[in-house]
Amino acid sequence: AKVKVAKKKVVGVKKKKAPTTRRKKITKRAVAKEKPSTLPSVSPAVETIKPVEKKIPKKATPVVEEVKKEEKVVPEVAKKIEEEKVTLPPTKVIKIDETITVSEMASKMEVKVSELIKKLMTQGILVTINQRLGIDTATLVAGEFGFGIEVVPLYGEELLEEEKEDESLLQPRPPIVTIMGHVDHGKTSLLDAIRESKIIAKESGGITQHIGAYHVSVDKGDIVFLDTPGHEAFTAMRARGAQVTDIIVLVVAADEGAKPQTVEAIDHARAAGVPILVAVNKIDLPNANVEKVKQELSQYDLVSEDWGGKTIFAEVSAKEKIGLDNLLEMILLEAEMLELKANPNKKARGTIIEARLDKQRGLVATVLLQSGTLEVSDPFISGFSAGKVRAMFNDRGKKVKSIGPSMPAEVLGFSSLPQAGDKFYTLDSERAARGISEIRQKPRREEILSRSRRITLEDLHEQITSGKLKELKIIIKADVQGSVEALCDSLQKLSTQEITLNIVHRGVGGINESDVMLSAASNAIIIGFNVRPGPSAEELAEKERVDIHIYRVIYEVVEETKKAMEGLLEPEFKEIPLGRAEVKRIFRIPKVGTVAGCSVAKGKISRQSNVRLLRDNVIIYEGKISSLRRFKDDVREVDAGFECGIGLENFNDIKENDIMEAFTLEKIARKL
Numbered sequence: 001a002k003v004k005v006a007k008k009k010v011v012g013v014k015k016k017k018a019p020t021t022r023r024k025k026i027t028k029r030a031v032a033k034e035k036p037s038t039l040p041s042v043s044p045a046v047e048t049i050k051p052v053e054k055k056i057p058k059k060a061t062p063v064v065e066e067v068k069k070e071e072k073v074v075p076e077v078a079k080k081i082e083e084e085k086v087t088l089p090p091t092k093v094i095k096i097d098e099t100i101t102v103s104e105m106a107s108k109m110e111v112k113v114s115e116l117i118k119k120l121m122t123q124g125i126l127v128t129i130n131q132r133l134g135i136d137t138a139t140l141v142a143g144e145f146g147f148g149i150e151v152v153p154l155y156g157e158e159l160l161e162e163e164k165e166d167e168s169l170l171q172p173r174p175p176i177v178t179i180m181g182h183v184d185h186g187k188t189s190l191l192d193a194i195r196e197s198k199i200i201a202k203e204s205g206g207i208t209q210h211i212g213a214y215h216v217s218v219d220k221g222d223i224v225f226l227d228t229p230g231h232e233a234f235t236a237m238r239a240r241g242a243q244v245t246d247i248i249v250l251v252v253a254a255d256e257g258a259k260p261q262t263v264e265a266i267d268h269a270r271a272a273g274v275p276i277l278v279a280v281n282k283i284d285l286p287n288a289n290v291e292k293v294k295q296e297l298s299q300y301d302l303v304s305e306d307w308g309g310k311t312i313f314a315e316v317s318a319k320e321k322i323g324l325d326n327l328l329e330m331i332l333l334e335a336e337m338l339e340l341k342a343n344p345n346k347k348a349r350g351t352i353i354e355a356r357l358d359k360q361r362g363l364v365a366t367v368l369l370q371s372g373t374l375e376v377s378d379p380f381i382s383g384f385s386a387g388k389v390r391a392m393f394n395d396r397g398k399k400v401k402s403i404g405p406s407m408p409a410e411v412l413g414f415s416s417l418p419q420a421g422d423k424f425y426t427l428d429s430e431r432a433a434r435g436i437s438e439i440r441q442k443p444r445r446e447e448i449l450s451r452s453r454r455i456t457l458e459d460l461h462e463q464i465t466s467g468k469l470k471e472l473k474i475i476i477k478a479d480v481q482g483s484v485e486a487l488c489d490s491l492q493k494l495s496t497q498e499i500t501l502n503i504v505h506r507g508v509g510g511i512n513e514s515d516v517m518l519s520a521a522s523n524a525i526i527i528g529f530n531v532r533p534g535p536s537a538e539e540l541a542e543k544e545r546v547d548i549h550i551y552r553v554i555y556e557v558v559e560e561t562k563k564a565m566e567g568l569l570e571p572e573f574k575e576i577p578l579g580r581a582e583v584k585r586i587f588r589i590p591k592v593g594t595v596a597g598c599s600v601a602k603g604k605i606s607r608q609s610n611v612r613l614l615r616d617n618v619i620i621y622e623g624k625i626s627s628l629r630r631f632k633d634d635v636r637e638v639d640a641g642f643e644c645g646i647g648l649e650n651f652n653d654i655k656e657n658d659i660m661e662a663f664t665l666e667k668i669a670r671k672l
Contacts, residue, residue, distance in 0.1 A: 093148040099132040109145050119144050165343055173342040173405040174215075174222035175335035176244055176368065179279075180269070181251030182259035183555045186281040189318035190251055191227055194328070196321075212354040212366045212482060213408030214395045218328050221335075224368070224406050226353065243272065244351045244368055247334055249327075250278050250302075254288035254315075258296040261555075266300050277312045277334055278302060279327055284317040342405035348372035350424040352382055353408065354482035355417050357509045363414040365481075367424050374409070375402040379430040383422035386437035387413040388430055417508065420482040470499040472565050473524035475515055476506040483529050483554075484508060490558050499565050511548060513537050520544040525564065527557060571667045578662040579603030579640065586654060587645065594652035595627070595645045598660060605662045606637040611648065614659040624649045625662075 094108040102120075106113040113129055119141055120127055127133070133141070139149045179187045195214055214225045226245065248269045252262055269276050280293050294304045294313065303309020312330045316323035349372055355365040365382070367374065378389045390413035392400050403409045415437070418424075427433045474491070478484045484506050495501045504524045505515065511526060511533035517540070519526050526533075526541075526548045533541060533548055541548050551557045585597035598605075605611075607628045613621040627647035628635055638644040646660060 092146060093150050094142060095150045096135070096138060099134055100138055101130055101132050102127050103129050105133065105138060105142070109142065109147055111145060116141065116145075169343045169345060170341035171344060171405075173340050174224050174407075175246045175331060175338070175340055176213075176224045176226060176406055177247045177249055177331060178226045178245040178274075179249045179251060180265035182253070182256075182261040182265075183553060185251050185253040185256070185259070185262075186318045187251050190249075190279065190281060190316065191225060193318040193321050194225065194324055212480065213368055215407060216328070218325075218332070220329065221332050222406075223328060223331055223335075224408060226368075244353075244370070245272065245274050246338060246340055247331060248274050248276050249331070250276050251281050252278060252293050252297070253282045254280050254290055254293055255282055255285045257289075257293050258300070263300065266302070275334060275338070276302060277314065277330060278304075280313060280315050281318055283315045284320045284322060290315055340406075342371040344371070344373050344404045346372045348374035348378065348380075348424070348426040350374070352418045352420055352422045352424055352481075354420050354480040355414075355508070356480045357417065361412055363417055364410050364412055365414055365418050366408055367411045368408045369403060369405050369424075371405050372426070373402055373404050374411075374426060378426045379428070379433045380413075380424060380426045381433040381436050381440075382414070382424040383418040384437060384440050385414045385416040385418045385422075386430070386433035387415050388433075389413050417481065420480075420485050470565075471502055472499065472561070473502045473504050473522055474561070475504050475519055475524050475526045476529070477511050477515060477526065477531050478508060478529040479531050481508050486554060487527070487529060487557060490554060491561055494558070494562055494565060501561070501565065510534055511537050513540050516540045516544060516546050516548075519546045525549065527551065527561070529554070529557065573665040574668055576664045576666050577603070578609050578664060579605045580662070581605055581644075581646065581660045583654060583656055583658040583660065584643070586656060592627075593647060594654050595629075595647050596654045596658070596660070597643065598646050599643050600638050600640050602640055603662070604637050604639045605644065605646065605660070606664075607635070609662040609664050611646075612661045612663065613648065613651070613654065614661065615655065620653070620658070621648060621651045623651065626650075 092109075094105070096105075096108075100108075102116060103113055106116045109116070117127060117129070120137075123140065125137060125141075135149065135151060142149050179191055181187050191214070194216060212227055214227060216223045216225065248265070250262065250265055250269070252258060266276065278293075278297060280290050282288060283290060290313075294307060297311075298304075298307065298309070302311045304311060304313045306313075312334060314323060314327040314330050316327050348369055350367045350369040353366040353368050355363070358364045367382075374389065374392070376389050376392060380387060380389065389411055392403065392412070393410040394400050394403075395408060400409060427436075476484060476487050476491075478487060488503055488506060491501055491503070502524075504522050505518055507515075510531045511528050513534075513536055515526055516533070516537050518524070519541075526546060528548060528550045530552060532550060538548075540546075549560065551560070579600060580602040581598040581600045583596045583598050587595045587597060589595055605625075605628065607625060609625065611621075611623065611625050612619055625646060626649040627645070628638065629645040630638060630642065635644070648654070
């Protein structure tokens with residue numbers, strides 16, 4: 001009987017062994033990854049059964065303990081397997097390009113739009129069916145549905161991706177130079193002097209065209225100068241990712257030294273990571289002080305080579321054409337150190353410097369190539385505009401068939417006006433260019449801008465109607481697209497919390513009748529930069545009483561606009577104390593009211609002044625004087641030491657020993 005019982009007990013123990021064997025199977029799957037020493041072998045669990053058979057009356061604690069040891073190991077292994085499952089990448093991937101609409105994303109994931117919107121709402125994101133989602137939001141919500149996100153250039157834009165350059169195919173290219181500096185320090189004069197001495201002298205009868213970039217040939221090489229309206233345009237182009245400048249020539253007047261815009265130009269150059277070469281201009285003036293300029297610029301880490309620094313300083317006079325050859329030589333020396341190279345034997349890649357509407361030739365844009373060779377009849381894409389090169393003109397106005405790296409040219413054949421700073425790419429076919437253009441014209445950028453603009457306008461309208469916010473409306477017309485962009489960027493910085501600047505319209509070309517009518521309808525000021533109104537537009541402007549302001553320097557536009565905005569601000573009032581009088585007696589006169597008999601203790605009391613009535617230093621009344629008399633005569637003012645009778649407008653509660661303070665309010669114009 002004892003043996004039978006023992007067998008039953010053994011059977012009972014063996015039943016407990018079943019889960020252990022299952023755990024062993026789980027353990028075996030991970031055994032290959034784990035060291036043998038870290039996991040218990042299978043045999044000890046089997047061996048523990050033998051002692052139990054011999055000692056039946058005692059508790060089978062060893063079996064329980066061994067099972068517990070196994071249980072400690074199994075959760076760790078299971079946890080590791082679970083972690084491996086979690087870290088596996090999603091099996092499904094959807095491809096997007098920068099942004100994607102809610103409906104497009106739902107379609108790609110094959111889920112209902114309502115489900116996607118509901119999921120976004122649980123994440124605290126409220127969207128509409130046509131609203132675009134950014135990469136971060138799209139990645140977050142796609143993960144909720146088990147999808148991954150891959151950002152790729154879609155719709156043929158992979159054709160525009162830069163290829164890796166073969167070092168053996170690279171050839172030296174000319175440096176691209178931008179001239180910067182403070183207003184009136186001679187930037188334009190210096191560029192004109194270089195052009196006259198190096199271009200016009202060699203080109204008899206050739207007229208230099210304004211295309212925004214100029215090619216200069218010297219004995220030791222070629223240089224390309226960018227003619228941009230100051231550092232504003234440089235910054236606007238850089239904001240679009242257009243890094244075209246290799247060297248910056250900082251023009252500083254020898255008689256004035258470093259000025260605010262000089263420092264700004266230094267900051268912009270450093271932010272772009274472009275080396276600076278200093279041209280000290282106007283050395284022909286009697287009060288020129290080159291050493292002072294070097295000392296001032298050393299404070300901004302521009303230390304001259306003769307002072308032990310690394311910055312090249314060139315002394316020039318644009319007016320007298322002194323030191324120009326040395327300046328050009330220094331530029332080429334700096335370029336040699338930079339080792340500028342490009343591959344001319346590939347598809348053309350460049351940047352739009354400026355764009356304009358020409359009356360004779362239509363849409364024209366200046367393209368500056370970074371690499372490759374551009375030829376007539378090449379299909380291209382730039383920004384939203386696709387086209388085919390119909391003709392090219394160099395900076396002398398001559399037709400050319402092709403241009404290479406670092407060379408500028410005016411290109412004809414654009415379907416729409418590109419923006420300054422847009423990338424320029426040539427493609428294999430016009431069809432590919434048009435396909436990319438059609439996709440780019442989707443209102444992606446415009447939607448983002450208009451969305452923020454709608455929100456802003458609702459707030460602005462509410463504040464403007466309530467009088468809390470003033471608004472100055474302007475219309476900008478300029479000769480080239482680069483100038484339009486530079487003006488807009490500079491003027492929009494003037495907006496404050498109390499007054500906003502609203503650019504109603506911007507465009508390239510002369511001021512026409514349409515601009516005048518828009519100005520009249522919207523009560524806007526027209527600003528023309530290097531453009532003038534036509535006779536019919538001028539006549540209409542006079543009839544409609546529309547303000548047209550013409551400028552040639554961006555700095556002047558900003559200053560004048562700033563003054564106009566300051567004129568819209570509510571003025572501040574400063575209190576000017578005039579005098580102080582003490583009430584001695586009270587007279588109540590029929591049909592007149594209460595008159596206070598006062599003694600003027602300090603200053604004077606004027607009939608036109610404001611007055612404040614104090615009682616125990618508490619203001620009882622503040623307003624105007626209705627009457628001021630000495631004896632029976634009306635007087636304009638009463639000086640200290642004299643007595644007078646004072647009546648207050650619409651106020652009779654005057655008591656003896658009250659104090660009257662007379663003051664005026666001076667209007668002070670506010671500044672932005």
